[in-house]
Amino acid sequence: MSTTGWVLLCAFSTLLGFFLPRPRRQHPDLSGGPTDEATFLTLHIAAMAAPSLRAGLTRDSARKAVRHLRALLGTSAIAVVDSGGLLAWDGAAGCHRDHAPEHARTVLASARSRMVAGDELACDTPGCDIRGGVVVPLTVDGRVVGALAAYDTVVSAALVRTVTEVGRWVSGQLELAEVDSSRRRTMAAEMRALRAQMSPHFVYNALTTIASFVRTDPDRARELLVEFADFNRYALRRARDFTTLAEEVHCVDRYLLLERARFGDRLHVTLRVAPEVLSLPVPFLCLQPLVENAVRHGVAAAGRRGEVRVVVSDAGPEAHISVQDDGLGMPPERARLLLDGGPPRGGSREGSSGGSHGDEEEGIGLAGVDVRFRQIYGEDYGLVVESAPNAGTTVRLRVPKLPRR
Secondary structure (H helix, E strand, O other): OOHHHHHHHHHHHHHOOOOOOOOOOOOOOOOOOOHHHHHHHHHHHHHHHHHHHHHOOOOOHHHHHHHHHHHOOOOOEEEEEEEEEEEEEEEEOHHHHHHHHHHHHHHHOOOEEEOOOOOOOOOOOOOOOOOEEEEEEEEEOEEEEEEEEEEEOOHHHHHHHHHHHHHHHHHHHHHHHHHHHHHHHHHHHHHHHHHHHHHHHHHHHHHHHHHHHHOOOHHHHHHHHHHHHHHHHOOOOOOOOOHHHHHHHHHHHHHHHHHHEEEEEEEEEEEOOOOOOOOOOOEOOOHHHHHHHHHHHHHOOOOOEEEEEEEEEEEOEEEEEEEOOOOOOOOOHHHHHHHHHOOOOOOOOOOOOOHHHHHHHHHHHHHHHHHHHHHHHOHHOOOOOEOOOOOEEEEEEEEEEEOOO
C-alpha cells in the first residue's frame, strides 16, 4: 500500500473513532496538522463518491464511484461486482480484473467477507505485484446486492478492517438510494392515483354537459370543448414535482367554468387570489381536488343552490389557502377518516354512476394532497378540515414560501 494510502487508511480509522465512546478532550488540537489534512481529504473523497452511490448499484454508478473508493482505500486495485459480473474496476491491469467475479461468488452467496490469496491470485502479467485481496458484501435491507473487492501487495489486519468499514459505508449509501427510489415511486403512484380518480367522475359529466349544448348552442359547446381540452392538457401532462400557484389557479378556473356550465345558477363561485403569491411554487395538482370536493358536496350532493369560496391570501412567510362550501357538511370523525383515505360523507351524487365508488375516489383525492404536503413540507403542513353536519365544510392549507429541507 502506498504512503498516501496508509495516511488515508489511518484517517478513515480516525473517523470511525468518532462513533465510539471516548474521553472528552479538554484542549482540542486546532493546529491543522497532517492528521487534520488527511481527515479532510478522506471526507472530501467520500463526498465525491456518495452522489454516484445514491443512484443505486448499477454499472454506471459503480464506474463513477470506483475511482474515489480506491483513493479512499489507497490499494493497488479495486473491483465492484454484482450477481451479473464485474461492474467496475480501477487500478493495476492484470488477470485479476477477470477473476474478480469469481473471487466474489462466495461472498454474494453467503454475505460473509473473505480474503483472497495464494493460487487464486496467480498472475502472468509482467510487473503485477498484487499478492492479496479482501472481498466484502454490499447489502441493502439485509439483501446482498454486490461485493467490494480490494487488492494490494500486502493484506494487513488494518486493511481488512478498513475495507469492511468502507463496504458498510457504501451499503449505507445504497440503502439511502433505495429509500429515495421508494419515495419517488410512492409519489409517482400517488400522482397516478390522483389523476385516475379525477378522470372518471369528472370527464363523464363534462362531456355530457358539452353534448347538451351541441344542438342548442354550438358556439357554447365549442367553447366548452376547448376549455375541457385545456384543463386535461394541464392535468394529464407529464408531471413535475412542482408548478406555480398561478398555473394551479388557472386549472381551477377551467374546472369551475365547466362546472358552472353544468349546474348553471345552482353554483355560485367566489375566487379571490392575492397577486403576490401567484409565482409561489406548489406541488402539482394540489388545489383542484379541494375545489372539486367542495363543488361535489356544496352543490351536487346537496341538490340545491350552493356557494363555493376559494381564497388564497398572502400571510408573510406563507400562503394560506381555504376552500369552503355551504353543503351537507359532516361530523368531525368523518373528516378524520377522509384524510386517512377512508369513506367520507354519504349522500347521492348527481351524475355519478355509483355513490360508494365516488366516496372512495374523493377520499383518495384529499388524502393524496394531505400526504404529499406532509412529505414535502413536514407534519405541520397537512390539510385542516373544519366541518359539521348541515354546516358546510372548509378545507385549509398552508404553503411555506421557502420549502423546508
